[in-house]
Structures are given as structure tokens and as C-alpha cells.
Amino acid sequence: MVKRGKLPGAYEWLRHEYPDVANAYERLGTAVHGAGPLDDRTRALVKLGISVGAGREGAVHSHVRKALEVGVAPQEILHATVLALPTVGLPATVAALSWVRDVLEK
Helix, strand or coil: CCCCCCCHHHHHHHCCCCCCCHHHHHHHHHHHHCCCCCHHHHHHHHHHHHHHHHHHHHHHHHHHHHHHHHHCHHHEEEEEECCCCCHHHHHHHHHHHHHHHHHHHH
């Protein structure tokens, strides 16, 4: 099963109210992470990039924490975020950097 640290309250509520749905979601996450050759660090940076590109603040927070857990350095996380600039634009990248810093500066 997926390793869990501190989860957002909304997800904890979902787990409580709909445990079968939450368990199925976690099994899907485990399956996709194991479906290919990427290592933990690479997968963490890819997931961070997807979250930045999608503009999902909560997902950026989550994937920064997960990246740190697998040994990605803060400077690598910041660089991965800055790489979004030519694709998603300055405002979106600055917002994403603020979400990254929310976690890194705690």
C-alpha cells in the first residue's frame, strides 16, 4: 500500500467516509508507480512537474513533501519548478514556486 505521512483533512474525511474508494485510489497509485523503470527520485520530480503544470496547489505541496522523502534536494525541486516557466508562463511558475516554498520553508 502507499506510504502515508500527514494527509490533508479532506482526504482523511474521504478515507473515513469512503474507505473502499480511498483504498482503490491508493492501489491505483501503487500500480502506476510500479508500472515502469523510473526510480523514486525521477517519479517524484515527474509528479511535481505534472502538478505544477496542472496548477494544483495541494498536489504541489504533496509532491514536494514526497520528493524530499525520497532524497530530492530542495535546489533540485526549485529547479524542476523553474523549468515550467517557458511552458506554463511566468504567473503560473511564480505561483508554483510560492507553493513549493510553503513546504521547503516550514
